[in-house]
Amino acid sequence: MLTLKNKSRRRAVTYGIIYAYISSVQNKKNKKRACWTKKWLEERSQFGHIPLLKELRENNPNDFKNYLRMDCTTFDNLLQVLEQYLVKEDTVMRMAIPPNERLMATLRFLATGRSYEDLKFSTAISPQALGYIIPETCKIIYEQLKNEYLKFPTTKEEWNSIAKDFENKWHFINCGGALDGKHIRITSPAGSGALYYNYKHFYSIVLMALVNANYEFIYVDVGKNGRMSDAGVIEYTEFYRRLSEDALNLPDNTETTEHLNYVFVCDEAFALHRHILKPYPQKDLNFEKRIYNYRLSRARNVVENAFGLIASRFRILHTCINLNVSKAKYIILAICVLHNYLRRHSSSYITSSTLDKENSETHEIEGGDWRQQNYEITSLKQNIVRNVPLEAKQNRENYLRYFLGKGKIAWQEEMIKKGKA
Incomplete structure (x- = not known):
């Protein structure tokens, strides 16, 4: 049987644990976020790959093609097909990432297989945002192109x-x-x-x-x-x-x-x-x-x-795809349908x-x-x-x-x- 002294000690320990938990929760609530996002990520138009791609488009089209695995005209045509599905609404907290940047980041990911953490330095998009943008864009690419470019014979x-x-x-x-x-x-x-x-x-x-x-x-x-x-x-x-x-x-x-x-x-x-x-x-x-x-x-x-x-x-195929199976599936499907799209529309693809x-x-x-x-x-x-x-x-x-x-x-x-x- 527990003595009175032991009961008092156990009660004190219990109260201490409860107090520590309540204090930690309260501290989290009171703690102010250091910053909403890093300054250089906010200045994407300056520090991202958009200025580089603009320069490549105008003066080095072959490098543009190597960067995204398609020439300028093919990219523009693809963007025109997908743009309405890539548009996101701005919020009071931040401006939405435009469709062209979403598509560019996704194509660069497929072309290189670089990690989100690495890709953030060229796209000026946070790894967390890339983790949402890239799988979603791959799914959109597949869903919107499959009926025409991955059509299974039926007759x-x-x-x-x-x-x-x-x-x-x-x-x-x-x-x-x-x-x-x-x-x-x-x-x-x-x-x-x-x-x-x-x-x-x-x-x-x-x-x-x-x-x-x-x-x-x-x-x-x-x-x-x-x-x-x-x-x-x-x-x-x-x-x-x-x-x-x-x-x-x-x-x-x-x-x-x-x-x-x-x-x-x-x-x-x-x-x-x-x-x-x-x-x-x-x-x-x-x-x-x-x-x-x-x-x-x-x-x-x-x-x-x-x-x-x-x-x-698409060098992503030579890496270990660090996504769950459902997301990895759309990465591969997007590659297959993009291959067919480029096969038909890009004279420089092959x-x-x-x-x-x-x-x-x-x-x-x-x-x-x-x-x-x-x-x-x-x-x-x-x-x-x-x-x-x-x-x-x-x-x-x-x-x-x-x-x-x-x-x-x-x-x-x-x-x-x-x-x-």
Whole structure:
């Protein structure tokens, strides 16, 4: 039992704790804020990057393009499309940051991957404000551009148009796109444990994409956790669900070249499907299978180049994105839709040496500039061998026979013999 003396001591300690708590709360209320914001941040028009960009626009347009990854005209056109969604109202406390500065800060963040704390020195915008502005602007970019610049085909005519481009440019018939996926590095999400920890031993979300013959994304899925089986990621996408349910409205075999299945091409990481073609395993390849793999790789080259290009243009992809998954998702989606926008509207976005190209005389594929810069993003892990439906195997055999017969191109055997494929 407690003695009277101990009871008095305990009561005194309790009162002391309560008094200390009340005093601390009162002090916080009475404490005046040293300053609302730093003086140099208030003088953004003087100390931010606006004066620099004005100078670059007028006298060094190439440096302007390098700074924001787009030329002046393309930036102005993009701002015109997005401006009404970026406008914020002024308050009695401060003037709102204008749309052009919001867009510039976001584009610079995507181009460099610099931290908010670092970016504040060039933008003269506080890290706290950047943490709100940049994810919001990325979401606006995606939402406002996706319907026109990331449009998924819905009709047989649209699918046939994509297939015609693959046939004309890469000698591959009935192809609706090249499919691939990449791991995008992120910081460990709070409370997620090892859920996003991938086979390369870092935390990531997966970017799954379908690319047409013009190096444009026509479908992207972002956000699946990096720990998920790489070969199985596609099976959890809306694209694969609709493909499995025959709900993509693909041309049927009466409408395709040589009455073969309409297909999508991919690498070894994916499972064979009656509408998905992948290479034959490297083990025990004969001459005919090597020709098939060569023809497939020519068509699949477009998705490698699309990923390589966005990695070289948007360096945020080479950092560890320090945002929660929902915000990181919109960072990636904005990059993909911006890539398509720039692909169509900026003549300087891609030059003659940027992407892989085929030598017209030797027919060898010459690597683009992006391959020299070591900007590749981590690929999905190779698929574990599993049972494949007979129909899917037969479909691949049908394409092999086509490439050896009616679909033969003059130089394919020469390329195999030279070891170029």
